[in-house]
Amino acid sequence: MDNKVDPNKAIKSHPVESSSSGGLVVRNQSGFSTFYRLIDLSIVTFFYYASAYFYGVTVDATSLLLLFINVVCFQISAEGVELYRSWRGHRTPEMLRAAAITWAITIFATLTLGYFFVSNISLPAPAILLWFASSFIALIIWRYVMRKFLFRIRKSGLNSRRSIIIGATPLGANVALQIQKNEHLGIRFNGIFDDRGSDRLPHELQNTVLGKIDNAIEMAKRNEVDYIYIALPMSAENRIRTILEQCSDTTANVYVIPNFFMYNLLNARWQTVGNVQALSVYDTPFQGASDVLKRIEDVVLSIAILTLISIPMLCIAAAVKMTSKGSVIFKQKRYGLDGKQITVYKFRSMTTQDNGAVVKQATKNDVRLTKIGGFLRRTSLDELPQFINVLQGRMSIVGPRPHAVAHNEEYRKIITGYMLRHKVKPGITGWAQVNGLRGETETTNKMVQRVEYDLDYIHRWSIWFDMKIVFMTVFNGFLNKNAY
Template identity: 55%
Template sequence: MQVAIDRQASGLKPHLSLVSLFEALLDPIAFSGSLLAVAALHGVAGDPAYVVLAVTVFLLAQPSPMRIDSGLRALYRGSWVKALMVFSGLALAGLATGYGKAYDSRVLLGWFILGPLASALLRHAAHALTPLVMARAGYFRHAVIVGASPAGLAVADRIERSRSTGKRLLGFFDDRQPERHARGGIECLGRIRELADYVHSHAVDVIYIALPMSNQPRILQLLDELRDTTVSIYFVPDLFMTDLIQARMDDLGGVPVVAVCETPFTGLNAVVKQAFDFVAAAMILVLISPLMVAIAIAVKATSAGPVLFRQHRYGLDGERILVYKFRSMTVCENGDRITQAQANDRRVTPLGAFLRRSSLDELPQFINVLQGRMSIVGPRPHAVAHNETYRKLIKGYMVRHKVRPGITGWAQVNGCRGETETLDKMKRRIDYDLEYLRHWSFGLDLRIILRTVGLMHKDPNAY
């Protein structure tokens, strides 16, 4: 994250580069173009219904642009995730409006196959050709970095590794005179006081100031010295080298602010997450309702007590919510002292042991999802008593409550399920939860769901 001060602009303004344009348009072109291509093969490309559908697809595929400089595996995975989002959105719209019947099923089936393939091929081509085209056209900017700090080294590494940034690194300015070989041949161009003279005598387009925030007077002096140049200046605060959650720039009525701990579910991400949760939970409950009735009858018939176990847990923003499960024990603990289930726990009923091993006891939580209390994927909610204990022992514990708790989560599919009899086990679970918040994507949610299904019959930590 950088705070940009462009001397050719009047304030903080986004920079739309050629690469950004590619990223924004490749998927819309791939999906709408492949639809029209399949329609043309069936002789209906000129039909107004397919033209309208192609325009709709173009708009649906626009959000969340891909990154050309990502690895090919990530680019291919992104093609299928984008395809799933577009196809799901159209399917829901077709069911809701009834317009789905207006389209030939052969055209749609062919497009479902060709669309992701076209997206993957265009992404591959862009990944390979964009750096070559940029170099051929001379589309690059010369950059220097002020400060060989960890933040400065991270910027240098990014420029070197990313072929599509459109920048070439000339070197560092640093008062500590870092050795030339320390950064694999990146030159130390001089001391910081020599920067202004260098900019005036060389073709420098971009400066990254990566000095510690404690050097504020020196940073202000640098900005003053560069006032009569047209160079673009970016400040890379060293706070971004710490362990932050969803760090990004934001705008508060024209005042730039920096988010250092925020939920990933804002704006379009929030809409996608909640829409998927609601639709998927509703469909799943319809499909599993006979199974849930059978389990309820079995629980009631095999042991005394209620069918559902209700327990207070922390939800979004630390608010208390009531979470449902099929009762699997002979007790219903919901107080200030709760003992976690252990291997061979005598409180677990024979039927409860099966339900817990197969995760069937969690099925009523899809009702919690419909209520808006939970999500299908997210950090697992803990009992209130456990929260109050561990929030005092584990740094960052409560940050996991910046999102809705989930029926399954990143920690659970990575072996962090079951009893946390030691502090290290709980800390490992929290580390995975925070990693999920840092790197959330719709594709990650789908991966967690698929891995959860695979673990339902063979998770050794389910008891």
């Protein structure tokens, strides 16, 4: 890889924008994935009927079974190939190759399953071949056109991510140039940060150095940056390790350049910035199809559960109202996805409603508990309104439990990697909870154990893992002697 910097090429940085900037669809990857799925299914279905019409064949129920098999196989193979993930940091041929592989697997599976399960199909072989060929061409062309469209809107700044570089090195300069040369990636270069004095910095980079590395970390903590590229020399291994530990207290996506092995990677994946390879060190598992599947899981389960518990919730609400003064629902500010504050609902179980800078955890025989508050907390019935939070998209059924903002600010200072819990949405139940880590955390070690389980969940996430946690919650997660 050529890391030489042309001193005649000016590296310009954009001023840092507020955390609300970044375009119309920066955080709408889930919507894009769903949109791509719908278009793909429309293309496959349209050309199926078009091929039948071209050969003058009427589509009957048996023929529709073949279409159904094809659609199901397409979705399964697409998930396996990760066709619906974010392709922002990848080249167009890679995306088109993934689409071609997906369709090839789909054709093979359709023909194989169709041979065993579909008989006397009305479509002749030429019509099926026309359907396969036309769908393939359409799937490739529409992706290419959409890709070009996204490139154009990213160049105009409508779908951009804010980035900074740590390390005023030739490698860092090359990354900055590649970001600027590849505007279609939608990554805005905001500047370089380095601890060295101006007399030790390369002349061509002096105007782009905005401050010290600590300033960069503080920006990330304020959610003013989306991507952090670490471009320090390999000899600075200890310094890089320290920076990574500091970055773990942020929700920015962190990439190390050049590529080398790191321990404790959180959903590590490669990203391409022009011709530079970057390793994502702290990233979310919910990109592309995974994001859609997770959201479908949350919506389906929350609707089903709310339907079952609607009457019990009304009874609990009446009991809360009759046994103590105050509102039925307690609303508390907590940190959600990417460390942004969300409002979480609970049935009120205490006479006070702490929601400020200091929040005292519930303890055994707590005098603040209402007449039924202890029972609600021990049985987790006070958490039932959070299924509404799931429908709102603020929470998930399964994920790290959200803590009060005051507790977050306390523990992020003393537990390394604490804020990495917020790379995913908080959950009603979680891997830590079904392993007995609920209730009061009177020692730091207990919270450390929770964080370890939470990060292990993020490492291992799958739909089946979620189902396992839900199953364990139903049988041993609701009742807990440590919940006061």
